[in-house]
Amino acid sequence: MASLREINPDGCTVTGHGRNSDVYSLNDGRIAKVFNKGTVPDEEIENEYRKAVASYQLGVPTPRCYELARFRGSLCIIYERIEARNLRELIAEDNERIEELIGMGAELSRNLHKIRAPRDIFPSMAEIYHVRADSVSDLFTSDEVEKLHRLIDSIPEGDTFVHGDYHRGNIMLRDGELMVIDMADAAYGHPIYDVLSTYMYGPFIIKIFTQEAAEKLTGWTPKIINRVWDVFVRNYFGVYDKAVIERIEDNLLFFCILRYITFLHILPGLPEEMIRSAVSMAREVLFPFVDERIETVKKGGLYGF
Ligand SMILES: Nc1ncnc2c1ncn2[C@@H]1O[C@H](COP(=O)(O)OP(=O)(O)O)[C@@H](O)[C@H]1O
Ligand SMILES: [Mg+2]
Secondary structure, eight states: OTTOEEEOOTTOEEEEEOSSEEEEEOTTSEEEEEEOTTTSOHHHHHHHHHHHHHHHHTTOOOOOEEEEEEETTEEEEEEEOOOOEEHHHHHHHOGGGHHHHHHHHHHHHHHHTTSBOOTTTSOBHHHHHHHHHHHTTTTSOHHHHHHHHHHHHTSOOOOEEEOSOOSGGGEEEETTEEEEOOOTTOEEEOTHHHHHHHHIIIIIHHHHSOHHHHHHHHSSOHHHHHHHHHHHHHHHHOOOOHHHHHHHHHHHHHHHHHHHHHTTTTSTTOOHHHHHHHHHHIIIIIGGGHHHHHHHHHHHOTTOO
16 A cells, blocks of 8 residues: 555644544545554455445445545545534534434435345455354353354345445435435444444443443433434334234344344443443343344344234
């Protein structure tokens, strides 16, 4: 990567922050997502770049991605700058807009799940989950880790585009239309992986965190979190029957525990006691029921309908 262009930092200002990056506004209507040194391996940054370019070409409403470059010696990705605000802020400001904005968010998610993601550019989300399951082998017995793998294998493979981090901070409203940013975790797989991202920042966060922690993490009160989820689930699945929605949620809760458990070493700054209580929760409500759940899903479908 010796030939990468060096961006002139003069006059560039910071306009946003990512988990491991600072986002600078450049002078030409573009932004540079500059990765903090030593946080993300070069290979992952290159993958994010390739996936962002491909996503745009596949018709995902996402900012154009131009090039990999260097900014004060750090690797960065250059994108079109969008004048947009994310759903987290918009809904926190005016929760009367939940029906409208989350309705649009659910429709966008459904549309993304009509796109096929080419396997030469996008990784398999199931494979990513398998790697994550192995990453928590210090917390669980080998038998338990085996169960995590079996549960992942029970999710039909699927070949659609999955964003991988479909939450309110990555969904932006520009000129009345929604766009998604942040293709770092994009993959191919079953759409449930995206539904799980939404569910995780929805009812799941209320179930496992204190109200205070949930509010801090989401910027929303539990009442808003639940309303957002209700609108999402009705619009994404197109079902209004309470009993059907309960079955969907029951399966999502189970698979979301899987998601959470495999993330224990990835979530930044998760306190030791949260990790311990997650391990006990998994032993109580997940592992004893894995085989039973796999059978239920085989018979009744992943969403229970
Ligand atoms: N194309 C863009 N135009 C304008 N702002 C952007 C753009 N891409 C990212 N940002 C800003 O930078 C922040 C972090 O970017 P993001 O790609 O979501 O990083 P991370 O992968 O760490 O979540 C966003 O929340 C947003 O405020
Ligand atoms: Mg983001």
